[in-house]
Amino acid sequence: MSLHDALEWRYAAKRMNGQKVPLHKINAILRAAQYAPTSMGLQPFTIFVIENKELREQIKPLAYNQPQVTESSHLLVFAAWTDLTGVHVDEYIDEIVATRGVSVESLDAFKKAMMGFVNNQTAEAKIQWAANQTYIAFSFALAEAALQQVDATPMEGFNIAAIDDLLQLKEKGLTSVTLLPLGYRDEENDMFVKMKKVRRAKEKLFIHL
Amino acid sequence: MSLHDALEWRYAAKRMNGQKVPLHKINAILRAAQYAPTSMGLQPFTIFVIENKELREQIKPLAYNQPQVTESSHLLVFAAWTDLTGVHVDEYIDEIVATRGVSVESLDAFKKAMMGFVNNQTAEAKIQWAANQTYIAFSFALAEAALQQVDATPMEGFNIAAIDDLLQLKEKGLTSVTLLPLGYRDEENDMFVKMKKVRRAKEKLFIHL
Numbered sequence: 001m002s003l004h005d006a007l008e009w010r011y012a013a014k015r016m017n018g019q020k021v022p023l024h025k026i027n028a029i030l031r032a033a034q035y036a037p038t039s040m041g042l043q044p045f046t047i048f049v050i051e052n053k054e055l056r057e058q059i060k061p062l063a064y065n066q067p068q069v070t071e072s073s074h075l076l077v078f079a080a081w082t083d084l085t086g087v088h089v090d091e092y093i094d095e096i097v098a099t100r101g102v103s104v105e106s107l108d109a110f111k112k113a114m115m116g117f118v119n120n121q122t123a124e125a126k127i128q129w130a131a132n133q134t135y136i137a138f139s140f141a142l143a144e145a146a147l148q149q150v151d152a153t154p155m156e157g158f159n160i161a162a163i164d165d166l167l168q169l170k171e172k173g174l175t176s177v178t179l180l181p182l183g184y185r186d187e188e189n190d191m192f193v194k195m196k197k198v199r200r201a202k203e204k205l206f207i208h209l
Numbered sequence: 210m211s212l213h214d215a216l217e218w219r220y221a222a223k224r225m226n227g228q229k230v231p232l233h234k235i236n237a238i239l240r241a242a243q244y245a246p247t248s249m250g251l252q253p254f255t256i257f258v259i260e261n262k263e264l265r266e267q268i269k270p271l272a273y274n275q276p277q278v279t280e281s282s283h284l285l286v287f288a289a290w291t292d293l294t295g296v297h298v299d300e301y302i303d304e305i306v307a308t309r310g311v312s313v314e315s316l317d318a319f320k321k322a323m324m325g326f327v328n329n330q331t332a333e334a335k336i337q338w339a340a341n342q343t344y345i346a347f348s349f350a351l352a353e354a355a356l357q358q359v360d361a362t363p364m365e366g367f368n369i370a371a372i373d374d375l376l377q378l379k380e381k382g383l384t385s386v387t388l389l390p391l392g393y394r395d396e397e398n399d400m401f402v403k404m405k406k407v408r409r410a411k412e413k414l415f416i417h418l
Contacts, residue, residue: 003212003353004237007244028213030415034408035216037351037363043409050418092407099407128337132365135341139348142246144212154246156341167418198301198308199243200252206239209259209376 006146011197013151015190016071016183025148026074029182032144033078033137040114042092044084044130045137046174048077048167058166063158063179072153072181077163078138080130082123083173089114127175134177145182155179215355220406222360224399225280225392234357235283238391241353242287242346249323251301253293253339254346255383257286257376267375272367272388281362281390286372287347289339291332292382298323336384343386350389364388 001009026049033047050056051074059077060069069075081088092114093107121129138154145152156178163169163176187193199205210218235258242256259265260283268286269278278284290297301323302316330338347363354361365387372378372385396402408414 003241003349003356007241007349010246012246030411032212032216032352034411034414035406036348037219037221039365041407043414045414046416047414048416048418052418055418095409096407099405129365131341132344135344136348136351136363139245139345140212140216140352142345143241143349143352147212154345156248156338196308197244198250198305200304202239202243205243205252205254205256207255207257209257209261209264 001147001149003143003147006143006149008197009149010146010151011192011195012153013068013183013185013190014153014192015186016068016151016181017186018071018073019184020073021150021182021184025150026182028148029141029144029150033141036137036140038133038136039129040117042084042088042114043133043137044081044088045134045177046079046081046172047137048079050075050077059163062162062166063155066153066155068153068181068183069179071186072183074182076141076180076182077167077176078134078178078180079167079169079174080127080134080177081173082127082130082170082175084118084126084130086115086118089118131177138178138180141180145180150182151185152180152182155181210356210358212352212356215352215358217406218358219355219360220401220404221362222277222392222394222399223362223401224395225277225360225390226395227280227282228393229282230359230391230393234359235391237357238350238353238359242350245346245349247342247345248338249326251293251297251323252342252346253290253297254343254386255288255290255381256346257288259284259286268372271371271375272364275362275364277362277390277392278388280395281392283391285350285389285391286376286385287343287387287389288376288378288383289336289343289386290382291336291339291379291384293327293335293339295324295327298327340386347387347389354391359391360394362390364390
């Protein structure tokens with residue numbers, strides 16, 4: 001299936017039917033998030049894959065009681081790093097060396113550029129930067145879910161502080177950015193299943209220069 | 210080609226060869242951005258499609274002289290709305306009515322929720338919200354570019370104020386968020402062409418609960 005057709009097929013399911021998404025599809029969706037490009041390649045996020053129903057029951061009231069949180073089979077929580085430091089940069093440099101077989105010295109200029117970013121940006125700017133990268137991974141997961149014919153409902157409206165508390169994200173140097181329940185649409189109970197997609201016209205959305 | 214294979218194939222090309230991307234591929238990439246899901250469906254962004262070489266020459270120094278700005282054949286500039294108002298909400302409601310053939314009254318609760326967002330959020334929060342939605346569209350364009358075997362280099366590092374001035378974005382209620390040159394990798398001059406992809410291991414990136 002082309003992404004074109006997959007994006008026609010997908011919609012933000014408001015109700016899901018509880019059917020379990022097979023592991024190979026979950027893995028394909030996670031892999032797309034893993035392969036998403038990020039600023040300098042740092043991937044400043046952690047993705048929680050929550051299958052535990054009790055935990056999803058606890059999250060549901062923190063996300064306006066949206067039924068997909070528990071009617072899905074897996075809930076992804078995308079969390080951005082809040083504590084980017086030189087340690088992260090060093091770990092990343094080590095990974096580049098191990099993967100590409102290049103010398104540490106050959107990465108000096110790149111490391112210096114990253115350390116400049118780490119040291120010169122405000123804490124708020126770094127969290128925003130990390131959240132932006134998280135959005136890219138989140139979007140790639142969304143696109144792959146559509147290709148896998150798995151329903152996925154992007155969620156930004158939830159109690160960030162409460163979910164951070166519940167998952168002990170602060171202690172882990174993380175903060176929640178988006179939620180993504182994965183499951184299957186409930187054709188009988190979701191009035192949005194058959195509705196036409198509404199999108200701004202090309203003439204309004206694009207300006208050609 | 211699967212997205213899996215496309216993401217293996219793609220990389221952030223540092224040099225491009227000037228070859229022109231055919232229109233049908235540009236249109237497929239733009240369509241993916243158009244079909245990206247957004248918060249409440251509002252699509253609070255405008256995408257500039259810049260083929261004009263002179264204009265790209267003017268943009269290049271504002272983006273750290275990265276050669277892909279002019280070695281690509283098209284430069285996409287993703288710009289977020291800075292001025293979300295009730296007018297946007299009304300236009301959107303009109304589009305839903307026209308597309309789905311529902312009554313305006315049936316959308317009252319939805320409109321009220323959107324107006325609550327418009328009226329209760331700070332200007333800064335609304336711009337950040339719009340920028341987040343822009344990232345989703347940007348990411349969908351990136352994914353489709355890979356599927357079309359078109360090279361695309363995500364760029365966040367550029368002089369936002371200068372590009373906003375050049376494209377007169379402020380007057381249009383917009384601010385630039387990301388750049389995306391579209392073209393073809395220069396196999397001879399880009400040392401990154403043959404390098405292995407570096408990604409954090411699954412065990413570090415994902416936490417299963």
